[in-house]
Amino acid sequence: MIRILLADDQALLRSTFRMLIDSCDDMTVVAEAANGEEAAELTQAHRPDLVLMDIRMPVVDGLVATRRICATPELPHTRVLILTTFETDEYVAHALEAGASGFLGKDVTADALLAGIRTVVGGEALLSPAATRALIGRYLSGTGTTGASPTGSLASLTDRERELTALAAHGLSNQEIAERLFVSPLTVRTHIHRAMMKIGARDRAQLIVAAYQQGLVRVR
Helix, strand or coil, X not given: CEEEEEECCCHHHHHHHHHHHHCCCCEEEEEEECCHHHHHHHHHHHCCCEEEECCCCCCCCHHHHHHHHXXXXXXXXXXXXXXXXXXXXXXXHHHHHHCCCEEEECCCCHHHHHHHHHHHHCCCCEECHHHHHHHHHHHHCCCCCCCCCCCXXXXXXXXXXXXXXXXXXXXXXXXXXXXXXXCCHHHHHHHHHHHHHHHCCCCHHHHHHHHHHCCCCCCC
């Protein structure tokens, strides 16, 4: 069962998300927060698998709350999925630097949101097309900051690991990479995981950030 915490200052949206999530057999909402301060505190108390986090909230915003959650040693398995109407390069960059594993616009469909939750909890990064464009533009232009990004060098990766990291950075899922390279999704997942471990990436999103920052992926 995927345990989820909802963080949004709009009660109506939280209620809508709760009804959608609780209608699934493999998900449940364990807590709700109306601001970032509550989100960080309730995450500590409930230790959910995933926090569905808005960015613009009172008291403490979602970016600060995400940074607090992802920097807490007692929460190594909690993932943050940003869900917001603001998909600018600044928000996307800061969200990923704070440790977020996914980023979706609030115009996402119900099915896409549920699939996104499963994707992030499963260990993959999730970026909407708009968020991906913003991230690529920021990091490949050299304007991204390092923040909480991995400090290890991609030079430590094998050729195969670098190849798969580049494909992941271009937005391909494990299944899509497997189909392109004629290998199994498990093989792809293993190589990606090894690459993450070598450079000290918390998750796939940080691996992708490193690929942009260190020049593995370039504008085509």
